Amino acid sequence: MRIQKKSGYHHGDLKQTLIDVSVDVINRAGLEALSLRALATQAGVSSGAPYHHFTDRNDLLATIALQGFELLGQAMVSRRDAAPPDAGARLDAIGQAYVNFAVTHPGHFRVMFRDNSPAARNPALSAASQQAFRLLFAVIEECQRAGAAPAGNPATLVYSAWSLVHGLATLWVDGALPTARVDPATLAPEVTRLLSRMLAALATQEVAGRP
């Protein structure tokens, strides 16, 4: 078992260190500020060393994105399972996990959702993102079964829910929310709670209106 072997010629865990430092740089300075050379220097290693672990810069970014989707999925599952056994509360939990993940892992989040017309060709990556998406899909269907969301094709509901949490996360991470007037940490639970309340209200109204 040799997880930490920092001194000496061989680093011991350079791959994960490079990922960690990258994420940290992106957190603080954005994706465009990430250079492999500066990265190697920060990791205390020569400029050629990263190429023993990643074929190129894109490979590093894809690895970060993949790890991000896994972390996101885990966060959503664990918060969902810790929620009261109520469909609306579970949806709420997943939404909060999403926003919370973005804010606590802005580096991962940015890399995961950078313009990915080219990255869509990475099968492992799109599989990981679809898996996270399915968690949201499933809980929306739970809501429908429980009468906490309007019946019918869930697609619009799912994409609306995703858009809501993704938008809030993006605005927050990109610093677009006027933090002087609003506290995002307070806002986020209110927003996700509003969503489940609105879905429930619409479901109730539709059932009541049905002859």
Added chain:
Amino acid sequence: MRIQKKSGYHHGDLKQTLIDVSVDVINRAGLEALSLRALATQAGVSSGAPYHHFTDRNDLLATIALQGFELLGQAMVSRRDAAPPDAGARLDAIGQAYVNFAVTHPGHFRVMFRDNSPAARNPALSAASQQAFRLLFAVIEECQRAGAAPAGNPATLVYSAWSLVHGLATLWVDGALPTARVDPATLAPEVTRLLSRMLAALATQEVAGRP
């Protein structure tokens, strides 16, 4: 009146041409692909010429963002005013204008919302973005007055609405929507329509539940 004077030593309208070409490059290849040198070449001008119109790269980007917020504001106003005189429909129109703007002006959109912790120091820019934000705020308040949205502090409603359309726009522009399974052009009106219906349903429920 000399708007077009393309041939000859003086370009005639180089500033706007540089903006247009920039937006086009960003549309197609993303912000990080924009280089002032390549830009100058594409505009048919030497590499130093842009510096007679912009102090540096950031100044160019700030100008694009500013223009973007103006275009967005105009689009929202004109669609809102073309909508039926019904608060829900007007909210719907503003939301659709937002998403539609992002999709038809992805270059502007990306620059407007790139991580702006530093760009927040540009007063003209934040004023322009606040003006667009106020349009959304006003229409949400209209909805509240018309009983088409729950009463109380509008902040959560406004930020939720903004998050919803911003998230949808972002996911679309960044190519994150699985276009094989869903047509964003069909999805967008459904999503904004769902929002106004949900707000109205929640308002109705709350009024009915009040003793």
Added chain:
DNA sequence: TGTACATCAGTGAACGCGCGTTCACTGATGTAC
């Protein structure tokens, strides 16, 4: 336990490149008289 050897994971110099920006210059345009 010791030795030979393959493999792994570093080094560090070097490459070519495109970038943002500067600067002395010059051609074109507008204006005052």
Added chain:
DNA sequence: TGTACATCAGTGAACGCGCGTTCACTGATGTAC
């Protein structure tokens, strides 16, 4: 209408820089016998 001159908006060469990536190399590690 013509001339002198200031100003504007280009040119194009040059700068220094940091980047991604390659490559021959070497030290460290693991394994077979």
